[in-house]
Amino acid sequence: MVSFSTFVRSDGAPIYTQIVQFIQRGIAAGTILSGDELPSRRVLSALLGVNPNTIQKAYRILEDEGLIQSHSGAKSCVSASPEQREKIREQLLCDDVRKLIQALRQSGVEKAEAAALVERLWDES
Amino acid sequence: MVSFSTFVRSDGAPIYTQIVQFIQRGIAAGTILSGDELPSRRVLSALLGVNPNTIQKAYRILEDEGLIQSHSGAKSCVSASPEQREKIREQLLCDDVRKLIQALRQSGVEKAEAAALVERLWDES
DNA sequence: AAAACTGTATCAGTTAAGTAATACGGTTTG
DNA sequence: CAAACCGTATTACTTAACTGATACAGTTTT
Numbered sequence: 001m002v003s004f005s006t007f008v009r010s011d012g013a014p015i016y017t018q019i020v021q022f023i024q025r026g027i028a029a030g031t032i033l034s035g036d037e038l039p040s041r042r043v044l045s046a047l048l049g050v051n052p053n054t055i056q057k058a059y060r061i062l063e064d065e066g067l068i069q070s071h072s073g074a075k076s077c078v079s080a081s082p083e084q085r086e087k088i089r090e091q092l093l094c095d096d097v098r099k100l101i102q103a104l105r106q107s108g109v110e111k112a113e114a115a116a117l118v119e120r121l122w123d124e125s
Numbered sequence: 126m127v128s129f130s131t132f133v134r135s136d137g138a139p140i141y142t143q144i145v146q147f148i149q150r151g152i153a154a155g156t157i158l159s160g161d162e163l164p165s166r167r168v169l170s171a172l173l174g175v176n177p178n179t180i181q182k183a184y185r186i187l188e189d190e191g192l193i194q195s196h197s198g199a200k201s202c203v204s205a206s207p208e209q210r211e212k213i214r215e216q217l218l219c220d221d222v223r224k225l226i227q228a229l230r231q232s233g234v235e236k237a238e239a240a241a242l243v244e245r246l247w248d249e250s
Numbered sequence: 251a252a253a254a255c256t257g258t259a260t261c262a263g264t265t266a267a268g269t270a271a272t273a274c275g276g277t278t279t280g
Numbered sequence: 281c282a283a284a285c286c287g288t289a290t291t292a293c294t295t296a297a298c299t300g301a302t303a304c305a306g307t308t309t310t
Contacts, residue, residue: 014266014267014268015267015268016267016268021228022231025231025232025233026231028233029231029232040285040287041286041288042286042287050268050269051268051269051270053269054267054269056287056288057267057268059287070286070287070288071277071286072275072276072277072286072288073275073276073277073278073285073287074276074277074278074286074287075277075285075286075287076287089232092228092232093229093232093234096232097229097242097243097246098246098250099225100222100224100225100243101243101246101247101250102135102250103146103150103217103221104218104221105250106146106147106151107150107153107214107218107221108150108153108154108155108156109218111243111244111247111248114244114247115240115243115244117218117222118225118226118236118240118243119236119240121219121222121223121226122226122236125227139297139298140298141298165255165256165257166256167255167256175299175300176298176299176300177300177301178298178299178300179300181257181259184257195256195257196256196257196306196307197258197305197306197307198255198256198305198306198307198308199256199257199306200255200256201256201257251310252309252310253308253309253310254307254308254310255306255307255308255309256305256306256307256308257305257307258303258304258305258306259303259304260301260302260304261300261301261302262299262300262301263298263299263300263301264297264298264300265296265298266295266296267294267295267296267297268293268294268295269292269293269294270291270292270293270294272290272291273288273289273290274287274288274289274290275286275287275288275289276286276287277284277286278283278284278285279282279284279285280281280282280283280284
């Protein structure tokens with residue numbers, strides 16, 4: 001069963017987006033494995049204090065991406081192949097890093113300072 | 126006069142937010158200096174192809190932060206003290222980097238790999 | 251002074267997010 | 281079989297974000 005105990009609702013991003021990313025990153029990290037059962041829409045909605053439709057929206061997106069499978073009546077489960085996992089990991093990482101690089105460049109930061117900043121702040125979180 | 130020639134409208138973030146960040150990062154980088162005139166609401170809206178109200182919203186935020194000054198009838202101009210500049214630079218950088226670190230952590234990336242990734246992707250953009 | 255600019259304010263329209271209630275059919279469990 | 285769960289679908293409402301159009305008063309420029 002996929003655990004949401006480490007899930008933290010953060011900034012202004014939509015909840016369903018945060019849920020999608022939580023699953024995606026869990027798969028990328030290897031924390032969430034293929035075959036793992038997902039909490040039902042009703043259970044997770046009660047757990048996170050949101051509407052079941054919000055969970056459904058997130059699960060729907062993940063299913064469209066081929067990362068989970070849903071069968072009417074039964075619990076949904078993760079179904080990410082190793083190829084998908086590696087692909088999504090690479091994509092997530094590059095997207096995140098590129099976004100930071102663009103921001104730092106606009107702030108006049110150089111390559112060396114950027115890398116140093118990442119290492120310095122890594123342990124403070 | 127503050128130039129928007131390097132401004133590129135990117136992802137799904139609100140335009141007024143992107144404008145605010147563009148100015149903030151320009152000040153942090155030293156590209157935009159105190160005393161520089163800003164394009165008027167109408168001129169910039171025509172330049173970027175958006176509504177004047179969108180520009181007004183961005184300028185209003187910057188004024189509330191004390192980074193620019195507006196006098197009814199006259200052009201707005203940048204008014205960021207060196208202390209403000211350093212403060213905003215530190216804040217922007219840390220916010221951006223911390224956001225990345227949190228994302229990479231969730232994806233199971235280690236500190237060394239993160240720094241290496243930043244350096245590797247730095248020259249590809 | 252007149253024209254052309256400027257910032258400011260107000261109202262309206264569209265879209266998306268989030269919540270809510272309800273219903274139906276399939277699967278699992280006792 | 282029956283109860284309890286599951287996924288799915290539909291409709292409606294509220295709120296905020298974002299954009300758009302217009303009008304008004306002050307400043308600059310000629």
